[in-house]
Amino acid sequence: MPDLVVIGGGAAGFFGAISAAEAGVKEIVILEKGPEVLTKVRISGGGRCNVTHSCFDPRELSTYYPRGNRSLMGPFHRWQASDTIAWFEHHGVELKTEADGRMFPTTDDSQTIIDALTQAAYTQDIRVRTHCGVTAIRAQDDGSFEIDTATHETIHAKNILVATGGTRIKHARIPAENLEHSLLPPTPSLFTFKIDDPRLTDLQGVSVPQATVKAGKHSATGPLLITHWGLSGPAVLKVSAWGARDLAELDYQFTLQVNWLGDTTPEQAREILTKERSQNGARKIYNKYSPFPGMTRRLWQRLCEEAGVTSEQTWANLTKDQTRKILENVSQARFQVLGKSINKDEFVTCGGVPLKDVNLKTMQSKHQPGLFFAGEILDIDGITGGFNFQAAWTTGHLAGKAIADRQI
Ligand SMILES: Cc1cc2nc3c(=O)[nH]c(=O)nc-3n(C[C@H](O)[C@H](O)[C@H](O)COP(=O)(O)OP(=O)(O)OC[C@H]3O[C@@H](n4cnc5c(N)ncnc54)[C@H](O)[C@@H]3O)c2cc1C
Numbered sequence: 001m002p003d004l005v006v007i008g009g010g011a012a013g014f015f016g017a018i019s020a021a022e023a024g025v026k027e028i029v030i031l032e033k034g035p036e037v038l039t040k041v042r043i044s045g046g047g048r049c050n051v052t053h054s055c056f057d058p059r060e061l062s063t064y065y066p067r068g069n070r071s072l073m074g075p076f077h078r079w080q081a082s083d084t085i086a087w088f089e090h091h092g093v094e095l096k097t098e099a100d101g102r103m104f105p106t107t108d109d110s111q112t113i114i115d116a117l118t119q120a121a122y123t124q125d126i127r128v129r130t131h132c133g134v135t136a137i138r139a140q141d142d143g144s145f146e147i148d149t150a151t152h153e154t155i156h157a158k159n160i161l162v163a164t165g166g167t168r169i170k171h172a173r174i175p176a177e178n179l180e181h182s183l184l185p186p187t188p189s190l191f192t193f194k195i196d197d198p199r200l201t202d203l204q205g206v207s208v209p210q211a212t213v214k215a216g217k218h219s220a221t222g223p224l225l226i227t228h229w230g231l232s233g234p235a236v237l238k239v240s241a242w243g244a245r246d247l248a249e250l251d252y253q254f255t256l257q258v259n260w261l262g263d264t265t266p267e268q269a270r271e272i273l274t275k276e277r278s279q280n281g282a283r284k285i286y287n288k289y290s291p292f293p294g295m296t297r298r299l300w301q302r303l304c305e306e307a308g309v310t311s312e313q314t315w316a317n318l319t320k321d322q323t324r325k326i327l328e329n330v331s332q333a334r335f336q337v338l339g340k341s342i343n344k345d346e347f348v349t350c351g352g353v354p355l356k357d358v359n360l361k362t363m364q365s366k367h368q369p370g371l372f373f374a375g376e377i378l379d380i381d382g383i384t385g386g387f388n389f390q391a392a393w394t395t396g397h398l399a400g401k402a403i404a405d406r407q408i
Contacts, residue, residue: 012375019400
């Protein structure tokens with residue numbers, strides 16, 4: 001009987017299996033439903049795999065997880081981004097940091113990560129079986145497990161690590177549900193907003209480096225991008241992640257407030273306009289440049305046009321009413337969101353096994369000894385930037401290590 005059967009051959013399953021083996025667990029099998037393992041790693045980060053984020057303070061790291069959040073501080077104290085970097089380095093993979101903190105293999109190729117994980121699994125004699133989806137699982141009186149597979153086999157295991165990924169797929173839910181774990185319903189996170197508004201027409205590709213967007217009680221600051229269907233970019237993705245459950249309840253129909261200038265207040269924006277008026281009265285208002293740092297001339301022109309400013313109008317002739325309208329369009333623009341779109345095929349779901357049902361030191365179920373969880377099956381999700389994989393490495397590692405401790 002294997003000491004450990006890992007269900008799911010993704011990042012969390014592989015890392016859990018390897019961590020268990022490196023800590024001394026002997027007989028390990030990974031059962032993967034699909035024809036290939038690590039398929040999400042392959043397509044991740046646009047084929048480059050954003051492995052983790054260069055954030056080395058567990059407390060700060062936990063703030064990037066709308067679901068997980070403070071509960072992850074303990075797990076990150078045990079395995080955080082620096083441990084991930086060291087592990088990959090030890091296994092021959094050098095990571096580099098981009099300006100925004102995202103970390104990728106220096107090869108810019110996700111195959112490097114796949115090779116490191118599959119090589120480590122091979123070195124540790126971990127058996128990997130593809131086309132071997134788990135169709136049912138039963139806990140036995142002696143504390144072991146009986147697993148039925150799509151290949152019509154029954155496999156026994158002393159410990160189980162469930163790493164089946166996001167629960168919008170029925171197969172991913174089977175092991176947890178069969179073992180009487182309730183699951184929070186799957187809800188999309190990390191999406192962009194559909195907006196049909198003349199203020200954005202023909203501006204696709206225009207972006208600002210620092211905008212603040214607000215959706216109800218959720219707000220986020222960061223780059224904002226106009227697309228042909230609405231708004232995207234890190235600020236939108238962040239607010240979609242934090243507001244995932246609330247926005248789903250609204251069926252993705254809500255008012256989005258945008259401050260194109262980020263943390264700049266309407267008063268500070270007014271001062272910028274006043275200064276422009278007094279210093280450059282004879283200049284045309286939108287012909288050459290935008291007075292606000294980071295705002296492109298095209299966007300500035302559109303916001304001016306919306307306020308009724310004409311192409312020939314000079315700063316000296318800017319009326320009070322136009323100033324008020326410009327400030328409103330710049331700092332407090334309101335857009336009606338009509339739905340959501342997927343961000344570059346990257347979909348993450350929140351939902352899954354509630355963290356209150358799991359011991360966060362070991363990732364062991366609180367209801368069923370010998371049953372462990374790791375990765376996206378847990379109700380944990382991060383914003384974009386390498387945080388979702390970091391959660392997979394952390395929870396996989398803790399589970400693997402705890403399974404080894406249990407064996408000894
Ligand atoms: C396009 C895309 C790009 C992404 N890019 C990034 C990125 O660059 N950085 C980042 O941090 N995150 C990224 N993410 C998110 C990241 O991929 C996931 O958070 C991560 O893969 C979760 O790992 P996991 O092992 O928990 O689940 P998965 O990778 O989904 O693996 C679960 C595995 O379990 C298998 N399985 C399911 N049910 C069963 C069953 N009953 N029996 C056997 N096997 C089963 C599935 O077939 C699958 O192979 C991206 C996601 C997508 C979709």
